[in-house]
Amino acid sequence: MFLRLWAFMGSLSSLPGADTCDIVALAGVTKRFPGIVANDSIDLSIRPGEVHVLLGENGAGKSTLIGMLSGLLQPDEGRILVDGKVTQITSPRHALALGIGTVFQHMMLVPALSVAENLLLGGPWWQRPRIEALEARVAKITRSLGITVKLHARVSELSLGEQQQVEILRAMVRNSRLLILDESTSMLTPKGIDELGTLMRRLVKQGLAIVFITHKLKEAAAFGDRISVLKLGRKVGEIPPERFRALGEQEIISQIVDLMFGKQKDDPEAVERPIRKVSVEAAPLLQVTDLAAAPTDNAPGLSSISFDIRPGEILGIAGIDGNGQKQLAEALAGQRVTTGGSVRLEGTAIEMLSVGERRQRGLRYLTDDRLGEGTVGTFPVSINFFLKQVGAPPFWRNGFEQRAEIDKRAAQLVREYDVRTPSLKTPVARLSGGNIQKVLLARELAEGAKVVIFNKPTYGLDLANTLASRQRICATAARGLAVLLISTDLEELLSMCDRIAVIASGALVGTVENVDDARTRVGRLMIGLAA
Amino acid sequence: MTGLFSEVFLGALMFGAVTAAIPLLLAGLGEQMSEKAGVLNIGIEGMMLAGAYLGFVGAFYSGSLWLGFLTGAAGGVAVALIMALLCVRIGLNQIVIGIALTLGLEGLTALLHHFQFSRSYPRLPAANATVIPLLSDIPVIGPAFFKHHLIVYLALALVFGMRYLYRHTQLGLNLQAAGDKPAALDVAGIDVIKTRTIAVLTTGALAGLGGAYLANVGAGLFIPFISNGAGFLGIVLAMLARGRPVWVLFGALLFGVCLSLTTAMQVAGINIPTDVIQMLPFLAVMIMLVLFGRRASLPAALGIPYERGTR
Numbered sequence: 001m002f003l004r005l006w007a008f009m010g011s012l013s014s015l016p017g018a019d020t021c022d023i024v025a026l027a028g029v030t031k032r033f034p035g036i037v038a039n040d041s042i043d044l045s046i047r048p049g050e051v052h053v054l055l056g057e058n059g060a061g062k063s064t065l066i067g068m069l070s071g072l073l074q075p076d077e078g079r080i081l082v083d084g085k086v087t088q089i090t091s092p093r094h095a096l097a098l099g100i101g102t103v104f105q106h107m108m109l110v111p112a113l114s115v116a117e118n119l120l121l122g123g124p125w126w127q128r129p130r131i132e133a134l135e136a137r138v139a140k141i142t143r144s145l146g147i148t149v150k151l152h153a154r155v156s157e158l159s160l161g162e163q164q165q166v167e168i169l170r171a172m173v174r175n176s177r178l179l180i181l182d183e184s185t186s187m188l189t190p191k192g193i194d195e196l197g198t199l200m201r202r203l204v205k206q207g208l209a210i211v212f213i214t215h216k217l218k219e220a221a222a223f224g225d226r227i228s229v230l231k232l233g234r235k236v237g238e239i240p241p242e243r244f245r246a247l248g249e250q251e252i253i254s255q256i257v258d259l260m261f262g263k264q265k266d267d268p269e270a271v272e273r274p275i276r277k278v279s280v281e282a283a284p285l286l287q288v289t290d291l292a293a294a295p296t297d298n299a300p301g302l303s304s305i306s307f308d309i310r311p312g313e314i315l316g317i318a319g320i321d322g323n324g325q326k327q328l329a330e331a332l333a334g335q336r337v338t339t340g341g342s343v344r345l346e347g348t349a350i351e352m353l354s355v356g357e358r359r360q361r362g363l364r365y366l367t368d369d370r371l372g373e374g375t376v377g378t379f380p381v382s383i384n385f386f387l388k389q390v391g392a393p394p395f396w397r398n399g400f401e402q403r404a405e406i407d408k409r410a411a412q413l414v415r416e417y418d419v420r421t422p423s424l425k426t427p428v429a430r431l432s433g434g435n436i437q438k439v440l441l442a443r444e445l446a447e448g449a450k451v452v453i454f455n456k457p458t459y460g461l462d463l464a465n466t467l468a469s470r471q472r473i474c475a476t477a478a479r480g481l482a483v484l485l486i487s488t489d490l491e492e493l494l495s496m497c498d499r500i501a502v503i504a505s506g507a508l509v510g511t512v513e514n515v516d517d518a519r520t521r522v523g524r525l526m527i528g529l530a531a
Numbered sequence: 532m533t534g535l536f537s538e539v540f541l542g543a544l545m546f547g548a549v550t551a552a553i554p555l556l557l558a559g560l561g562e563q564m565s566e567k568a569g570v571l572n573i574g575i576e577g578m579m580l581a582g583a584y585l586g587f588v589g590a591f592y593s594g595s596l597w598l599g600f601l602t603g604a605a606g607g608v609a610v611a612l613i614m615a616l617l618c619v620r621i622g623l624n625q626i627v628i629g630i631a632l633t634l635g636l637e638g639l640t641a642l643l644h645h646f647q648f649s650r651s652y653p654r655l656p657a658a659n660a661t662v663i664p665l666l667s668d669i670p671v672i673g674p675a676f677f678k679h680h681l682i683v684y685l686a687l688a689l690v691f692g693m694r695y696l697y698r699h700t701q702l703g704l705n706l707q708a709a710g711d712k713p714a715a716l717d718v719a720g721i722d723v724i725k726t727r728t729i730a731v732l733t734t735g736a737l738a739g740l741g742g743a744y745l746a747n748v749g750a751g752l753f754i755p756f757i758s759n760g761a762g763f764l765g766i767v768l769a770m771l772a773r774g775r776p777v778w779v780l781f782g783a784l785l786f787g788v789c790l791s792l793t794t795a796m797q798v799a800g801i802n803i804p805t806d807v808i809q810m811l812p813f814l815a816v817m818i819m820l821v822l823f824g825r826r827a828s829l830p831a832a833l834g835i836p837y838e839r840g841t842r
Contacts, residue, residue: 070718072839093720108715110708111831121708122719123701 021047022084023178023209024069024100029078031064038064040233041078046178050241051200051210053220055256056230057320057488062213063105065230066182069211070102071095096122101171105183105213107163111156118155119170134173141172145202161192168199178209185219197223215320217260217527221252229259236260254520261490261523283347284308285482286363286451291341291351293331293506300324300506302331305341307501307508309451309482314473316497316514317486318522324506325486326368329455332484333365334358345451359388362450368459368486370436377429381421382410384428385443417442418468434465441472451482458492470496490526494519502526538671540799545675547791548784550749553686554579554741554758556783558765559772560693561737563779566769567697568730569710571834573629574614576762577636578735579742581606584640586743587753588647590655599655599747600682600740607739608732610636615731619724622836633762641755648753658748680748682740689737693776706730707774710830713837723837738762760813767816771823782819786812 026044030037039061046052054062067073068080071089079086082098089095095102109118119138120129135151142149147165155163164184171179181200185193200210200223214220220227227239237259239252247255286309295301302324309315319325330336332343334355343351350358359365367373375384386395386406394405410424419438421431428436437457444452454473458466474496477483487493493500493514500518501511502525510525512518558575565572586603590596610632618625658680667677697703705726708716713723745761746753764786772778789811796803 072718091720091722092718093722096720102718104718106714108712108718110712110715112711113704113707117704118715120701121704121716122721127701128699129701129704 022081023048025081025084026065027079027081029065029068029075029080031061031068031073032076033064037233039068039075042230042235044228044235046209046211047226048177048207048209049204050225051204051212051223053224053227054211054213054230055215055217055220055227055260057215057260060215060230061233062230063182064233066102066104066180066211066213069095069100069178069180070104071100093122096174096176099175099177100180101174101176101178102180103164103167103171103182103184107160107167109155109163109166112154114152114154115149115158115166116151118166119151119173122174137173138169141169144206145172145199147199161188161195164188164192164196165199168203172203176208178211179203180211180213182213183215184212185214185216193219215527217253217256220256221249227252227256229256231260253524257520257523257527260527261519282310282312284310285346286484287342287344287347288332289342289344291328291331291338291343293327293336293338295506299327302327302338302506304507305503307511309484311480311482312477313499314477314483314485314497316493316500317484317503317508318490318493318500318526319488319503320526321488323503325488325503326455327506328503329365329367329453329484329486332453333363335365356388360448362448363453364444364449364451365453366437366440366444366455366457368456370433370440371429374440375428375436378427380425381414381419381428381431381439382406382424384439385410385413388443413442413446417472432465434461434468437461437465437469441469445472445476449476449481451484452476453484453486455486456488457485458487458489490519490522493522504528537799540795542671542675543798544788544791544795545672546678547794548787549676549679549683550787551790552783552787553683554745554749554761555764555768555786556686556690556780557737557741557744558762559768559779559783560689560776561734561741562762562765562769563693563772563774563776564706564730564737565734566833567710567774567830568706568727569713569830569832569835569837570614570618570727570731571625571629572611572614572731572734573626573766574610574632575629575734575738575765576758576760577629577633578607578610578614578738579745579758579762579765580633580636580640580756581610582739582742583746583757584643584742584753586739587655587746590743590747591653596655596658596680596747600743603743603747604736604739607735607737607742609735611732611735611738614735615728618836619727619731622838625834625836637756640753644753644755652752655747655751657751682744682748686744687780690776690780697774697776702729707830709837710832713832717837717839727837738765741765764812764816767820770829771819773828785819786815789815 022045024046026042028041028043029039030041031039042065054065056062064073068075069089071092071094074088080089081087087098089098110121116131116134117129119134123129138149138151149166149169155166158166168179184196188196200212204210212223225241225244227244228235229237239255244252289306291302291305293302300323305328307315317325317328327336331338334353338351341351342349345361345363350361350363371377376387383406389395391399395402395409407424413419414421414424417438419442420435428439457469457473461469470492473483473485485493485497497514499511499513500522501508502522503509504526512521512525558579562572562575582603585606586599589602590599593599614628614632617623617628660678661681661684663677667673697707705716705721709723709726716726717723741761742758745757750757768779768782771782792811793805793808796808
């Protein structure tokens with residue numbers, strides 16, 4: 001509260017008349033989307049000659065913030081000040097006219113056109129494109145930045161790093177004073193990242209302001225002058241340049257880790273972890289050794305995945321979303337082809353078995369895609385309980401559905417798992433997310449389960465259902481089953497798991513016992529530092 | 532009895548091919564512009580019908596073919612305006628709206644024609660040909676290619692106008708970006724909706740002109756369903772031409788030959804059922820699709836309505 005008040009006063013002083021050096025400032029900017037607050041009264045000041053790093057996990061609200069600065073989105077509350085004047089950035093064209101150039105996370109170049117044509121895009125339509133003038137201008141800019149750009153190459157022939165340089169060049173050709181780089185390093189090679197860092201330093205030396213968005217802490221510490229940390233739509237802290245220079249890299253990193261992963265005092269979900277006894281001598285129920293899978297176009301591959309889970313134990317998998325969590329779950333369930341390694345259930349190798357065979361032996365998988373993969377939305381609740389047993393007795397006999405058997409068992413499960421449904425015949429898609437999850441829980445935890453994989457079990461659920469699901473997961477472990485809990489919610493993992501492994505780029509980078517300092521150690525692993 | 536390669540037959544075939552190619556050319560060039568900008572314009576058949584009807588009405592009451600062309604183009608633009616509003620601005624499904632427009636215009640023009648002209652069946656006088664001196668004196672080729680109405684030469688000139696537009700102008704760049712990566716155009720500060728609207732309206736004008744040509748020059752009268760798939764052939768041409776106006780011209784001439792075979796054969800006294808001949812252009816479409824269709828690379832965002840902030 002104090003911080004917000006302070007920043008508000010700061011923005012007052014930057015109104016016309018007061019001297020200021022902010023190019024762009026945000027004052028109490030809030031943006032809501034249906035169901036979530038993407039940005040919650042954010043204050044930010046962006047100054048020339050400074051790399052301002054916005055650091056935060058996925059879903060922290062970074063992209064929304066950029067959308068508002070580049071004219072793609074309009075804030076619901078609060079003000080944006082450009083050169084100290086309250087300004088509504090109404091469109092991307094307006095943002096460009098104000099000198100705000102953005103390099104988006106996803107390339108914004110037309111692949112079929114040449115570099116020169118892409119740079120010319122946006123000129124007055126009645127004019128002939130002025131190639132000669134452009135060439136001279138580009139030559140001047142590239143010389144001062146020490147980069148080379150092939151003007152007449154087709155964009156689709158360039159590497160991602162080269163395309164990014166073209167985008168930065170485009171911002172410069174348009175006289176941008178503020179350059180926004182949205183997750184610009186996510187697709188670059190380590191060498192490309194270093195080059196981008198050098199380029200950024202040169203640009204700020206020329207008096208440009210840069211906003212650099214990343215979720216990688218090392219880059220933030222290496223390239224930034226000022227760091228703002230976002231978490232769940234709120235700005236939870238800022239390290240100004242004075243402090244930045246005064247602190248050593250290690251101190252900065254530990255401060256940021258505290259900000260990003262520190263416990264919020266008003267977190268309603270925070271519950272004490274019940275102490276369970278996991279017998280150390282018991283043979284592991286699930287043993288995974290060196291599991292590997294090939295990468296695909298839109299998902300990382302898996303490599304060197306090894307872990308054991310003993311009866312009654314919950315092993316958490318933490319990591320930033322999209323680092324191979326879903327691939328891991330699918331590989332274990334048999335839905336994804338693996339290229340190496342072994343999976344043993346009660347000591348028997350199962351990696352060659354089909355999805356159905358693995359399920360029969362007691363390996364259960366609760367998908368995070370509840371409606372797409374987990375259920376058939378138009379089918380009634382009752383049938384969805386037995387989707388994975390279609391054709392099997394007693395619910396089907398000789399190819400015929402045994403309606404009475406199905407309804408009897410379904411009614412029992414509805415009671416047992418507290419599924420709130422108008423009737424057994426209701427199409428499952430009409431239920432709320434929490435109740436669909438209960439249907440899945442009922443189905444997967446039914447007789448014969450030995451190892452259960454939960455993928456983001458509370459994602460998108462309201463608080464009551466979240467707590468109910470967590471309770472169900474803990475009860476599962478208490479029954480002596482082995483549980484693999486994949487989640488991007490660190491709080492959830494810390495409140496439930498016995499051990500937490502961290503996945504990054506499809507590999508397990510470390511496993512941490514869930515004791516006192518687990519939060520910090522897991523947090524450090526998640527952002528690419530040794531625990 | 533004259534043979535297949537007689538002067539009469541060849542002359543009639545080539546003259547007819549050019550006449551039949553012009554509406555296809557105009558439709559193809561129009562469709563090409565919409566597709567370049569990312570709008571799959573299935574309503575083009577309806578735009579041609581609107582152009583044919585209004586073009587005929589305009590020419591009939593004013594007595595001027597040129598005024599007829601103008602009202603025809605305006606008719607096409609009017610239909611295109613609906614398309615632009617529903618598919619570009621509101622972002623409804625382009626295929627559904629396109630089919631609805633085509634079917635709707637088929638019915639509407641037939642109905643209007645029924646009330647207005649079904650008793651009288653008026654005809655326009657034959658169009659004045661602009662005879663190009665010297666060239667038109669060449670035997671066979673001369674009368675076939677150089678004795679047409681002025682609008683034919685203008686349509687041919689349009690091919691090269693379009694080529695220049697796409698290759699050398701800012702608008703050409705913008706159109707291509709709107710179809711390939713509209714978000715990139717948007718962040719470059721150009722209104723994607725406006726760019727696509729311009730493209731769709733231009734398509735309407737060209738298709739309307741093509742329809743007016745069909746009625747006023749080709750037939751000299753309006754009959755229901757006069758376009759007879761010319762708009763759909765235009766869509767095929769645009770897809771096969773892969774963004775190159777000159778290819779649309781070649782394709783249109785090829786289809787034109789197929790279409791004019793019927794008349795030419797009748798002139799030459801060869802007896803083949805007309806239904807067989809009328810199948811030829813569509814057979815040609817299938818052959819061309821098999822030969823070139825696989826390589827047809829369409830704009831990446833073709834058919835996808837643009838909405839800011841979605842990817």
